[in-house]
Ligand SMILES: Nc1ncnc2c1ncn2[C@@H]1O[C@H](COP(=O)(O)OP(=O)(O)O)[C@@H](O)[C@H]1O
């Protein structure tokens with residue numbers, strides 16, 4: 554009797570080759586090879602969600618019906634553009650999607666992300682969401698916190714973060730600039746920390762693949778900053794038990810199969826998660842150093858769900 558093979562759709566453009574590429578090629582090609590070894594899975598590659606169209610109850614790329622898949626795995630930039638997100642979210646009504654679109658969104662938005670960390674009791678900086686109408690309340694926070702950071706809610710690479718120490722600047726950036734936009738501002742307490750103790754981690758299938766730190770080329774004064782948005786420039790770091798624990802708790806709280814965290818160490822020695830990543834790096838050299846097989850963990854994510 555013929556076995557009914559599960560249908561798996563893929564969209565994993567190659568980093569450096571395709572503008573939406575995110576997964577480092579040695580890992581990407583090893584993952585694709587490994588997927589092909591599973592006879593019980595039928596693979597459909599290059600299913601670019603930006604090309605998909607919703608027609609009545611189903612989703613298509615040309616004549617291919619994505620809604621007939623059992624699972625759709627994507628690892629690419631651009632998921633948060635409104636059109637693309639609508640495609641992914643509606644696909645997930647019927648098909649298992651990795652990464653799960655709502656979980657991905659929760660992780661990407663710094664407001665919802667820090668809300669989740671706090672609600673799960675995971676150490677993260679104090680934060681506030683405030684509109685220009687309530688600018689007075691930000692003065693109180695400044696008094697309490699000493700220094701605060703104004704962060705773009707969907708920022709990355711450390712770009713666009715403003716460090717504020719005085720009320721005049723707060724009044725300008727929130728009170729004046731914010732009035733017309735009627736948008737809220739995401740503020741975070743600045744935690745004085747030793748940048749040499751900064752640690753990032755990539756977590757897949759509830760396993761830490763490796764820890765890393767950024768090289769001085771990606772550090773500007775008090776923060777990790779990558780103005781060219783290149784990524785990389787990392788060195789292997791062995792995370793402490795406490796750091797590992799924070800990363801695993803975050804992965805569970807967000808229900809993200811693939812995630813990353815940035816952790817800082819405050820002057821009193823306490824660790825805080827300052828950022829949750831939804832498309833973390835798969836640095837092949839670091840995986841060699843940690844000895845954790847990230848490709849097997851990616852396969853594990855799929856096995857758990859079909
Ligand atoms: N609350 C904070 N206190 C001190 N430093 C911080 C804080 N938040 C972020 N940083 C520093 O700024 C860097 C960039 O902030 P992050 O929130 O990770 O933004 P992005 O998503 O742009 O990477 C962090 O890696 C860290 O070095």
Ligand SMILES: [Mg+2]
Pocket residue numbers: 709710711815828
């Ligand atoms: Mg970051």
